[in-house]
Amino acid sequence: MGRDYTTRYYPVYLDLGDRLAVVVGGGAVAARKIRTLVDYGARVAVIAPVAVPELERFAAEGIVSLERRGYVRGDLEGAFIVVCATDSEEVNRAVYAEAEQRGCLVNVVDVPELCNFIVPSIVRRGQLQLAISTGGAAPAVAKRLRRHVEEHVGEEWGPYVELLGEVRMLVMERVPGGEAVRKPIFEAIGASDLLDRIRSGDSPSAEDVYGEFVGGGSL
Numbered sequence: 293m294g295r296d297y298t299t300r301y302y303p304v305y306l307d308l309g310d311r312l313a314v315v316v317g318g319g320a321v322a323a324r325k326i327r328t329l330v331d332y333g334a335r336v337a338v339i340a341p342v343a344v345p346e347l348e349r350f351a352a353e354g355i356v357s358l359e360r361r362g363y364v365r366g367d368l369e370g371a372f373i374v375v376c377a378t379d380s381e382e383v384n385r386a387v388y389a390e391a392e393q394r395g396c397l398v399n400v401v402d403v404p405e406l407c408n409f410i411v412p413s414i415v416r417r418g419q420l421q422l423a424i425s426t427g428g429a430a431p432a433v434a435k436r437l438r439r440h441v442e443e444h445v446g447e448e449w450g451p452y453v454e455l456l457g458e459v460r461m462l463v464m465e466r467v468p469g470g471e472a473v474r475k476p477i478f479e480a481i482g483a484s485d486l487l488d489r490i491r492s493g494d495s496p497s498a499e500d501v502y503g504e505f506v507g508g509g510s511l
Contacts, residue, residue, distance in 0.1 A: 298427075299404075299428075301409070301410060301427055303423065305421070305423075306397075308329065308332045308333050308334040309332075309333035309334075310333060310335060311333075311334055311335065311372040312370050312371050313334040313335065313337070313371065313373045313374070314337050314338075314371040314373075314375075315329070315337070315338045315375045316339050316340070316377070316387050317338075317339075317340050317375075317376060317378040318338060318340025318344060318347050318358075319340075319377060320344055321377045321401055322338070322347070322375070322377040323344050323347050325375045326338065326347065326350070326356060328411075329375070330350075336355075336356040336357070337357045337359070338350075338351070338357065339359050339362075339367055340359075341360060341361055341362050342360070343358060343360065362383070363378075363383055363386065363387060365386065365390055368390050368396055369394070371391070371394070371396050373397040374391045374396045374397065374398040375399050375401065376388070376398070376400040376406075377400075377401040384403055384406055385406065388400050391408075397409050399411060407428075410425060410428050412424050412425040412434065413425070413437070415438055415441045415445060417445060417446075417450040418453055418454050419453050419457065420449050420453040422441055424441065448487065448491040449487070451495075452486065452487050455496070455498060458498035459501045459502055460478065462499070463477055463478070463502065466502075467506060477505055480505055481501065484505075486501065
């Protein structure tokens with residue numbers, strides 16, 4: 293069934309590590325999608341009769357596999373996620389139909405009715421990721437909001453979130469009593485000036501923070 297701009301998409305983060313991503317198309321748009329898939333650890337197979345130099349380089353370096361031909365039915369076997377970026381409506385529809393039949397996640401770029409997922413605009417600060425989507429209705433607005441978030445969520449958020457993760461592990465390992473005891477610790481750390489201190493150039497260790505909030509500090 294086709295999609296319209298009232299479709300409600302379920303936000304989710306996917307683990308693409310070592311999963312097969314098939315990309316049909318070898319142009320600049322496909323290359324941009326492939327860079328992201330590779331960055332997130334997917335095994336990328338590209339099918340395209342002609343590929344831009346960047347993809348040829350990726351193939352030569354073993355970053356992706358590249359078959360220099362057109363798509364044929366059966367090319368999506370084993371795929372977890374499929375991206376199609378071609379100018380051919382016939383190819384786009386054929387890829388979407390096979391992906392749907394196989395139960396793959398599929399995105400035909402810029403054709404919302406041939407997608408069962410859409411890709412948000414993403415702001416990354418280390419392990420912190422902020423995804424922005426308008427459900428395909430206004431991609432330019434999503435990009436505008438992304439730029440706004442980028443201006444207001446600085447790079448210090450990356451080390452801050454990483455540090456909180458390390459502190460969380462220490463608390464989980466060392467503080468008995470379950471959530472009732474641990475939750476106030478996490479809330480106190482979150483409400484503290486730790487982010488401002490990192491922004492100002494301070495670099496506390498997880499042990500420092502643990503000692504401050506658990507080992508005789510604020511709590």
